[in-house]
Amino acid sequence: MRQKWIIEEVEKVFGELDSHLNSTAKESGLNCPDFCGHCCRKTDIEASPIEFLPLAAWLYQNNKVNDFLVKLDNPEHKWCACFDPDASAKGEWGCKYYEHRGLICRLFGFGFRLNRDNMPVLVTCKIMKSTRSEAVAKAGVIAARQPDEMPIFSHYFMQLLAIDPDLAVPQMPINEAIRIAIEKLYFYNLDKEES
Numbered sequence: 411m412r413q414k415w416i417i418e419e420v421e422k423v424f425g426e427l428d429s430h431l432n433s434t435a436k437e438s439g440l441n442c443p444d445f446c447g448h449c450c451r452k453t454d455i456e457a458s459p460i461e462f463l464p465l466a467a468w469l470y471q472n473n474k475v476n477d478f479l480v481k482l483d484n485p486e487h488k489w490c491a492c493f494d495p496d497a498s499a500k501g502e503w504g505c506k507y508y509e510h511r512g513l514i515c516r517l518f519g520f521g522f523r524l525n526r527d528n529m530p531v532l533v534t535c536k537i538m539k540s541t542r543s544e545a546v547a548k549a550g551v552i553a554a555r556q557p558d559e560m561p562i563f564s565h566y567f568m569q570l571l572a573i574d575p576d577l578a579v580p581q582m583p584i585n586e587a588i589r590i591a592i593e594k595l596y597f598y599n600l601d602k603e604e605s
């Protein structure tokens with residue numbers, strides 16, 4: 411079943427990326443201050459639908475689609491529909507579906523781009539730069555020492571592209587990407603019964 415295959419492939423890419431980021435974070439000390447969640451407060455986050463197929467599949471499997479669509483349709487909620495803006499005050503991070511977050515979300519903390527000389531350059535958020543300056547410097551040293559071992563944004567994006575370009579190329583507001591992912595899996599449960 412193609413949809414099931416796509417979801418499993420996307421989850422594999424996310425698994426590889428997470429372990430790659432975790433090992434770099436461990437080595438460098440790059441980690442987010444507790445319950446920051448500032449990145450999820452942005453109202454202009456863009457993503458592609460393929461990134462949210464695992465979330466959509468989970469929502470269908472757990473009969474949560476209708477509840478989620480209510481959040482998605484709430485005009486007063488100006489953030490990503492997965493985000494709880496009161497989380498920080500409650501001592502929580504904010505993403506209600508953290509395990510199923512998108513590629514862009516996994517890279518909020520840090521990642522690397524390649525410069526003209528094909529060397530990895532750290533890309534990280536303002537909060538990481540201001541609160542983890544030593545780790546930021548250390549990550550730069552590690553990247554110079556072992557350039558082939560750093561998590562490069564474009565490598566992971568290319569992997570999603572190879573799985574399904576139609577769903578990976580279009581970049582759009584994150585809630586729109588989630589909505590399309592949900593629509594794409596409209597027959598997901600039916601497919602599972604048939605497989």
Ligand code: SF4
Nearest residue numbers: 450490492493505515
């Ligand atoms: S999916 Fe989760 S991590 Fe990504 S923007 Fe939304 S709340 Fe933040």
Ligand code: SF4
Nearest residue numbers: 442446447449519535
């Ligand atoms: S990625 Fe940056 S903004 Fe987001 S939680 Fe981590 S430190 Fe905060």
